[in-house]
Amino acid sequence: MKFQKKQTLEKIAEIIDTEFVGSGDFPVLGMNEIHVVEPGDIVFVDHPKYYDKALESAATIVLINKKVACPEGKALLISEDPFRDFNRLMLHFNTFNKASNSIALTAKIGTDTIIQPNVFIGSNVTIGNNCVIHANVTINDDCVIGNNVTIHSGTVLGGDAFYYKNRPEGFDKLISGGRVVLEDFVDLGANCTIDRGVTGDTTIGKGTKIDNLVQVGHDTVIGQKCLIASQVGIAGCVRIEDEVTLWGQVGIRSDISIGKKAVVLGQTGVTKSVEGGKVYSGNPIQEARQQLKEIAFLRKQLKS
Secondary structure (H helix, E strand, C coil): CEEEEEEEHHHHHHHHCCEEECCCCCEEEEECCHHHCCCCEEEEECCHHHHHHHHCCCCCEEEECCCCCCCCCCEEEECCCHHHHHHHHHHHHCCCCCCCCCECCCCEECCCCEECCCCEECCCCEECCCCEECCCCEECCCCEECCCCEECCCCEEEECCCCEEEECCEEEECCCCCEEEECCCCEECCCCEEECCCCCEEEECCCCEECCCCEECCCCEECCCCEECCCCEECCCCEECCCCEECCCCEECCCCEECCCCEECCCCEECCCECCCCEEECCCCEEHHHHHHHHHHHHHHHHC
16 A cells, blocks of 8 residues: 655654654655565564564565664664554554445546446445446445446445454454455456455456355455356465466465466365466365376275
């Protein structure tokens, strides 16, 4: 997430009441999770296991819970609770505004787009031309929808990320400030849920078709011309390349990738990254041909 205008390290430290290491006028352009950070971004880290990853990332400002040696060209914000202070910054720069209309005045809707009754469209949403948004769809703030997109009833775009920190008093939610982006010619079935990114975009590529009752987690990127059947569940931060087919009830764990033109058969549990151009099945996932060979071998052993 980029700020509307450039901030300084000193200003950011004032907002969250923390000590900083670096020049007070060090530029701060935004805040992001580690997998999408760029120079000028703040990234947070609160566990020694991930200190090096954060300090060596593209982010130039590290919100950290221990004073460490500051890498050249970077700055530090020293916080006793980086998770809490990341949320404080999100609330400061991405204020939630209560809706006063079912279609926000700041929403932009293209020509020849049909909006059916009982649709909610939030602030700063952009919808392209020749789209059809069926009844009872919810499109939350900041979503971006291309041209020739169809969204069927009951689908929700831009729900919060499922991202929590386990504290002794209960689960603490990481506040979401990212977007959902649907490119041109995307079709979404009924009762799908596409979560917004925490700080970046959850993206569905051009020409992808998604069936009913599909869940797409935060910051996931789905490529072009994919086919995703009913009841597929995709966790956060997944990368699905172009022309992938996912059949019914496939479950995909977080932070993995599926290669171009892979086919994943129904009820497969995708527990690891897999390369493209192959057919997969089973739980845990394996090549379908290998699974069939193993089943045939077992049956032969049982009969002997």
